[in-house]
Amino acid sequence: MNFVYEDSVDPDDISRTVKEVVEGVNVFKFIDFSHRNSYGYDGVKMLECVLLAFALNGYASTRELEDLCKYDIRFQFIMEGQKPSHMAFHRFIHDDLRMSAEELFVEFNRYFESHDQIQTDILYIDGTKLEANANKMTFVWMKATKKFREKRWKKIMGRLMTFNAYCKQEGIPLRFSILKEFSFEYLIEITDRIREIMNRQGIEEKRGKGQRKHPLQRYLEGFEEDADKILKYTEYYQIADGRNSFSKTDHSATFMHMKYVYYNHTNVFKPGYNVQMGSSDGYIRHVHVSSDANDMNTFIPFLEGYHMSYGEYPEKTPADAGYGSYNNYSYCKEHGIELYMKYSGYRKEQEKLSDKNRFKSYRMKPNEDGEILCPAGHVFTLEWEKTNTKGRYPRTIKFYRNEHCDGCPFRAQCTRSGNGRTLMYTEKLDMYQKEVRENLETAEGKELMKQRSIQSEGIFGQIKQDYEYDRLWRRGETGVKLEILLVSMGHNLRRYHNRKQKSKVKIQA
Template sequence: MSFERLLNDYLICDIDEIYFEVTENICHLMDVDKSIQYIDGTKIEANANKYSFVYKTRILNARMKLFSKITHSITEMNMERGFDFSYHYFYCAQEIGYIAQYFMEVMVSNGIEPVYGRGKRKTKIQRWYDLFLEYYMKLDEYEYWLSVIGKDRNSCSKTDLDATMCAAKIDYYCKTGLSRPCYNVQIAVSDGLIVNADLFQRPADAKTFIPFMERYKQYTGEYPTYPMADAGYGNEDNYMYCLTHGMELYMKYAMYAKKNEPKFRKKKYNPYNWKKNEEGYKVCPNGLVFDQNIEDIYDERGEYLKIKQRMTSQESCEGCPYMEECCRSRKHRKIVTRDVVLDEFYAVVDENLSTEFGKELKRQRSIQVEGAFGVIKQDMGFVRFTRRGLKNAKMEFLIVCLGYNLRKYHNYRLRKEKEDRKKSLFN
């Protein structure tokens, strides 16, 4: 009971401050360089039934079918009863509830008692009442689950409403590859210590980077100089965020490793393998320069505005000997997409990672952050949360990370004492 009161009354509210304060002291004692942080994430299964899933897409499709049924019922009811209820494309549960309430008031005013069961014959007005009451209850259920899932998620679990259904990897702990209710845990490791940790409800890692860095800035007052992450974090929003906050670009992108594979380099009709002229325009294998801008595509979905250009050549591709293999469009005109800003970011990342320092960062990332997850999952046996809810699961994971850091410091202290004893014996 003492541990339960400690967890529920104190740690669940102050676990962030406690974690960063203890970790800061350990970093100071171990002389950890926090300017270099190796970042990665993994999915840890939530304490929820794996078959209690709710998907937003299924709800939206079922709701659209229900809308069409409601429209048909309202039209039929107006023609039969002479009512003037309005019908449209979308409905809310409250609107349908008013219709069901109206039928109930009509039944009460006419002294009609609702009957149910075998051998009982319903009146026509009760049939309309039961039908719209069923519509109301179903719409209310759909609206409830859509409010639980929210805008940033596509699914949830009925057992743990904060958990998100994720496609867990097929590894030692998950041999089926099914979607499971999970939390996306993110850690940042510096010199073997977990200096930042947090939980997210997003399955992908790309959109967790900015809030993860803002969390570190909130509790430490600084940003890391060299955030190193894998290709799952390399997009234009994260690169722009690093550039505006004084962080170097060392995160790989999706095509970083694949673009140098011999099998991919042989695909000469892929615009990614085309060469560029002095002006930066792509040149196809037949020598056509794609320098004609058809249109600009503006993307405002992320943190920053992204502009992509659709480019084509001044000459038509008709008559080109490679047209059948290269140009799949029936208009005989190849169109390629260009993002000037993102291409410049990729060039900077390639240059940084090609240096000896960049190669060492790539090597250490796979050692340190993957090793930390290995210790947490394999050695500490933390493969599933025991508490439900985002706050409770976050508290549990931060306590695990604190235990990891304390174990690191304990081993460091023992090594240092052993080295001091050896020095004293030789002296």
């Protein structure tokens, strides 16, 4: 009786667009339905329901999916009257979509490319921070952990010295060496040896109030507490993996500065993820989820993932000043990507020369003779240069000092150093920044940056403001990536449907 539902759904409804896209893509190539029971729900129809719900609502929980299949005629049309439970949708998303969502996302984008005009050589990149599904007060700060760990070890060393003195006084043939490094195994060995002596002497461990504990039992409990603390701190270091913080309820989430509108509070720390999105003509082309709050460090992994998905690099990647760095520029030059990413001092350089900014370092560049002059006309002297190999690409840094600061009338405005004004200069970075300025000052560059604001920030505005999706629901980097991919697929389906309807109206007109 599916014709009853089909007649009730408008021919131009988005549900028919979702069915068109899913049926136009070979989903069996990416999703293995062989493990599903023969009497279970059809996997393709379940996928259509999930994508339709995300396209309509921005985000949909499994409970909402269950209700939509009961009361929405469009979902009844897709499921042919069947009403899956929320657990059926949970099993489908967790078991069938979890590992194949990214490949499916790319295949849908290839379908959109073949049925719509998308300028894929331009990729507008922007990032946003989304709050994780983790309690705010479950943070672990690694700087504090390091301090507590060192204090605990000093306490352990003090306890060891008093324990050795006690053993010598009581004639117990036991002595432990004082170690200067952290060792959980050493603490376990200490507790085992103390327990052996207590058993040999017939000392019973007493519990509860009013029970007088033997000194050996007190030492044993103290060392056991120390072992638990050291083990906990070791686990924290393994979980953090170089980060400065994490949440106890979502170990992959990092505490980041987030915008907070209520009463205009700012500098609010919340556990979250840094979500990077690249878009072309309003379609989300690639997604990267990171625990690193700095956009500069996510640029190269983002483009590596894009290349892995599509087999090519974009020709232009317009982005804001958060992405402009020596490593990112070098990566773009290596892979033939034109430089359209601003750098941190770009906006300041566009300001008119004044007494306030004439002494800034970005105003002092080498002239045609390769000399760097200060505002008073004195030449900087090259003192030393070194090659920095910490980043992905080595760079040569030159250190300059001005030896003419004594007696200069502008010294108070220029520097407070007693040894004269200093500068650090990287010639290659200056060349990259010059190329960026030239590209952005052209008519094409101005249009690209204008479109970047419209498209990249517009997508985040639609997702976060229009559809009120500003907080993650799944935990862990894998679960968050799955959730963001589903939200992105829903956005792309809406975009494709709207453009298809507009083209129909133009043809009819």
